[in-house]
Amino acid sequence: ETGVTQTPRHLVMGMTNKKSLKCEQHLGHNAMYWYKQSAKKPLELMFVYSLEERVENNSVPSRFSPECPNSSHLFLHLHTLQPEDSALYLCASSQDRNSPLHFGNGTRLTVT
Amino acid sequence: TQLLEQSPQFLSIQEGENLTVYCNSSSVFSSLQWYRQEPGEGPVLLVTVVTGGEVKKLKRLTFQFGDARKDSSLHITAAQPGDTGLYLCAGVGGATNKLIFGTGTLLAVQP
Numbered sequence: 001e002t003g004v005t006q007t008p009r010h011l012v013m014g015m016t017n018k019k020s021l022k023c024e025q026h027l028g029h030n031a032m033y034w035y036k037q038s039a040k041k042p043l044e045l046m047f048v049y050s051l052e053e054r055v056e057n058n059s060v061p062s063r064f065s066p067e068c069p070n071s072s073h074l075f076l077h078l079h080t081l082q083p084e085d086s087a088l089y090l091c092a093s094s095q096d097r098n099s100p101l102h103f104g105n106g107t108r109l110t111v112t
Numbered sequence: 113t114q115l116l117e118q119s120p121q122f123l124s125i126q127e128g129e130n131l132t133v134y135c136n137s138s139s140v141f142s143s144l145q146w147y148r149q150e151p152g153e154g155p156v157l158l159v160t161v162v163t164g165g166e167v168k169k170l171k172r173l174t175f176q177f178g179d180a181r182k183d184s185s186l187h188i189t190a191a192q193p194g195d196t197g198l199y200l201c202a203g204v205g206g207a208t209n210k211l212i213f214g215t216g217t218l219l220a221v222q223p
Contacts, residue, residue: 004154041215042116042212042213042214042215042216043155043200043213045210045211090154090155092154098143098204098209098210098211100145100157100160101145101147101155101157101202101211102157103147103154103155103156104154105152105153105154106153106154
């Protein structure tokens with residue numbers, strides 16, 4: 001039990017589909033993050049929410065849309081993705097910005 | 113652009129061997145974290161170092177933060193198959209004062 005739960009673990013979607021990734025943290029943390037992990041690349045920070053407010057958006061294409069309805073839940077809505085978006089998407093939480101991260105086990109996304 | 117370069121990128125060794133993984137940057141960090149990611153799982157924090165020259169030990173793992181706080185190393189003694197995984201360093205600081213991740217070292221320990 002990592003304290004950060006992501007669903008689904010695996011997702012295959014076509015380029016015209018709409019899907020959502022879900023993340024839930026049970027640690028009482030104030031910050032939540034979406035990262036993209038691709039082969040042979042460093043972890044890429046996509047979005048940061050602090051106290052439910054988006055505080056960082058690292059030039060992520062609009063086909064990725066985050067949502068943070070409360071401090072325990074984070075979503076990543078996906079639409080009209082491209083094959084190069086195939087990757088492991090990791091959610092993380094931390095007590096506050098720059099505190100060590102607690103990661104979920106990720107969603108392995110394949111775009112066909 | 114801040115970069116954290118890790119070396120080697122890949123390492124395959126036999127059980128019982130020792131190894132060292134390096135994390136280097138031209139930027140100064142206020143703290144540095146090490147994570148291990150096992151196959152099919154997310155990264156898990158191993159240690160945080162905050163003081164230049166600091167050494168921390170976690171069983172067979174020894175972490176050191178460089179005196180100038182620009183680099184760090186992870187030394188594993190008598191590696192075991194359970195040490196297999198992707199080792200990531202991550203630093204806070206520099207111009208952005210944000211957490212950035214290194215390029216990772218993929219370690220395979222053969223029984």
